[in-house]
Amino acid sequence: xxxxxxxxxxxxxxxxxxxxxxxxxxxxxxxxxxxxxxxxxxxxxxxxxxxxxxxxxxxxxxxxxxxxxxxxxxxxxxxxxxxxxxxxxxxxxxxxxxxxxxxxxxxxxxxxxxxxxxxxxxxxxxxxxxxxxxxxxxxxxxxxxxxxxxxxxxxxxxxxxxxxxxxx
Numbered sequence: 001x002x003x004x005x006x007x008x009x010x011x012x013x014x015x016x017x018x019x020x021x022x023x024x025x026x027x028x029x030x031x032x033x034x035x036x037x038x039x040x041x042x043x044x045x046x047x048x049x050x051x052x053x054x055x056x057x058x059x060x061x062x063x064x065x066x067x068x069x070x071x072x073x074x075x076x077x078x079x080x081x082x083x084x085x086x087x088x089x090x091x092x093x094x095x096x097x098x099x100x101x102x103x104x105x106x107x108x109x110x111x112x113x114x115x116x117x118x119x120x121x122x123x124x125x126x127x128x129x130x131x132x133x134x135x136x137x138x139x140x141x142x143x144x145x146x147x148x149x150x151x152x153x154x155x156x157x158x159x160x161x162x163x164x165x166x167x168x
Contacts, residue, residue: 034150036098037138044093046145047102047137050165055115057084059104059147059162067091067104073115073160075133079151083127086111093137100137102147106130135162 044063051059058070071084089107093100112127135147140163147162 034136036096036101037136038099039137039139040095040100042093042100042137042145047093047147051147051162052165053160053162055084057162058165061091061102061104065090065092069104069106071113072106072133073151074128074131075149075151075160076154077152078131079160080153082115084113084115085109085127085131086113102133102135102137104133104135106132 048061048063051061053059053072056071057073059072060068062068067089068087069089070086072086073079073084074081085106087106087109089105091102091104093102106128107130109127109129133149135149138146138148140146144164148159150158151160152158
């Protein structure tokens with residue numbers, strides 16, 4: 001086989017385009033490959049209650065499948081739009097082979113705001129009037145339930161964590 005000087009450059013170009021295509025198609029990054037926590041023992045009774053997150057986020061999951069949420073941000077790339085919603089909706093604990101999730105749906109928007117960000121979002125669309133989140137269900141080091149979803153660029157793998165609210 002005879003070596004052609006341009007073949008190495010061609011091979012490198014093809015590999016670069018393939019890698020770039022995979023990234024832009026949303027196939028790369030920790031959140032894209034995340035299958036789940038593998039947790040299968042959480043119950044509706046255990047998930048029910050009030051949860052807190054960063055910047056005064058609050059989520060109440062009632063045993064009857066209804067929910068109240070305050071200042072909840074969007075997940076994945078929607079987080080970058082910086083909207084925060086308050087309202088009510090429904091929730092359901094699901095169990096897939098990769099682990100349990102809480103599927104939370106905002107059905108009634110009562111208020112919307114904007115999170116202060118640096119740098120400011122390039123476009124700040126209106127908050128949605130309905131929205132659905134997928135919270136992964138896991139346990140912390142003390143075996144307490146925690147809820148989380150990924151936010152922002154999937155390549156970064158940032159998690160939005162909700163923990164059980166302290167009794168008042």
